[in-house]
Every structure is written in structure tokens, then in C-alpha cells.
Amino acid sequence: MSERTVKQSGERGEQETRPQAGPGRRGTVRPIVQLGDPVLRKPCAEVTDFGPELEQLAEDMFASMYAANGCGLAANQIGVSLRVFVYDCPTEEGDHVGVVVNPRLELPDVADRVLLEEEEGCLSIKGGWARVARPSYAVVHGFDLRGEPITVEGTGYFARCLQHECDHLDGGLYIDRLPARARKSLLRSLNLQEG
Numbered sequence: 001m002s003e004r005t006v007k008q009s010g011e012r013g014e015q016e017t018r019p020q021a022g023p024g025r026r027g028t029v030r031p032i033v034q035l036g037d038p039v040l041r042k043p044c045a046e047v048t049d050f051g052p053e054l055e056q057l058a059e060d061m062f063a064s065m066y067a068a069n070g071c072g073l074a075a076n077q078i079g080v081s082l083r084v085f086v087y088d089c090p091t092e093e094g095d096h097v098g099v100v101v102n103p104r105l106e107l108p109d110v111a112d113r114v115l116l117e118e119e120e121g122c123l124s125i126k127g128g129w130a131r132v133a134r135p136s137y138a139v140v141h142g143f144d145l146r147g148e149p150i151t152v153e154g155t156g157y158f159a160r161c162l163q164h165e166c167d168h169l170d171g172g173l174y175i176d177r178l179p180a181r182a183r184k185s186l187l188r189s190l191n192l193q194e195g
């Protein structure tokens with residue numbers, strides 16, 4: 001997910017102040033796949049091999065996300081169709097940083113949901129922003145890079161980020177959640193189209 005909204009809140013400083021020892025340090029920056037590439041529309045495969053290759057993939061994903069100034073990135077956004085996402089999402093409670101393998105998203109029951117409508121952007125739809133309504137709370141169950149079960153819980157902007165990245169792994173994009181008209185005008189304003 002793109003970062004504009006949270007960047008304005010100034011929770012994190014400039015790119016240069018990023019710690020040298022954090023995730024992505026050993027990663028290679030890879031190009032971010034853009035809308036129109038079929039890999040973004042294909043549901044990603046479950047990870048079955050929790051080895052050094054998966055660790056390197058996560059490093060590359062962190063490096064690519066930071067280079068693109070994002071706060072979340074799914075593996076298919078660098079062309080790898082596997083169910084993995086990384087995030088570094090600054091919120092008022094602090095910085096949420098991590099990686100989830102084979103995530104399963106859990107949202108509150110429809111009757112208990114509080115929807116928040118906020119601006120959302122995506123590194124794979126460069127320059128596009130739109131208000132998207134999403135539940136204000138989300139839980140993701142999945143695994144870490146060693147295959148240990150983990151649960152990640154988010155509210156507000158971080159909940160949005162978790163949902164955005166899980167959508168990617170199912171072949172979804174935030175523009176799918178826009179009314180037809182809004183989606184059309186957003187794509188037109190970016191000179192983009194999707195068949």
C-alpha cells in the first residue's frame with residue numbers, strides 16, 4: 001500500500017533516517033509490477049517451503065517496499081505469485097513492521113463492523129488515490145518465515161493495510177472496491193485501463 005496519508009502525520013522521519021540494521025537490508029530492490037500485469041490478478045499460491053529462499057523473498061520485498069516508499073507490499077507486486085506480504089505501517093500507537101506467510105484474514109461480523117472511509121493508494125497503481133470504505137479492525141492469522149503460527153491484529157490505518165495486502169494475494173486491488181463510476185474516472189485520470 002502507498003504511504004501518503006501516514007507520511008503526512010509525520011510518525012516516521014525521512015527515508016535517510018531508516019535504521020541500517022532493519023529488514024530489507026540484505027534485499028534487492030525489484031521493480032513494482034503495475035496495473036495491467038496479469039500477475040496482479042492471479043490468486044497467489046500457498047507457501048509450502050519455509051527455507052532460505054522465502055527469507056530472501058521477504059528481504060527483497062522489504063527492500064522494494066522501502067525503495068518505493070510504501071507501507072505494505074504483497075509478493076505478486078514484485079512478480080512472485082506466493083501468499084506473502086510485508087508491512088511497515090506507522091500508526092499513532094507506533095510502527096508495525098512484519099511479514100505474514102499464508103495469511104487468512106478475519107473481519108468482524110457484518111453487524112459489528114465499523115467502516116472507515118479513508119484515502120487509499122497502491123504501489124501498483126502509481127499516482128492513484130481514492131476513498132475506500134473498510135472495516136476499522138482486522139485480524140490476520142498466518143505464519144512467520146520459519147513456519148511458526150502468528151496472529152497480527154490491526155485497527156484504523158493498519159487494519160486497512162492488512163486488508164489491502166490480503167486483497168492482493170487473492171488477485172484483488174482496492175479499485176475493485178470502488179463504485180464503477182469512481183473506478184472509471186480514477187483510471188481515466190491516470191491514463192490507465194484494465195481489460
Ligand SMILES: [Zn+2]
Nearest residue numbers: 001122123124
Ligand atoms: Zn497495493
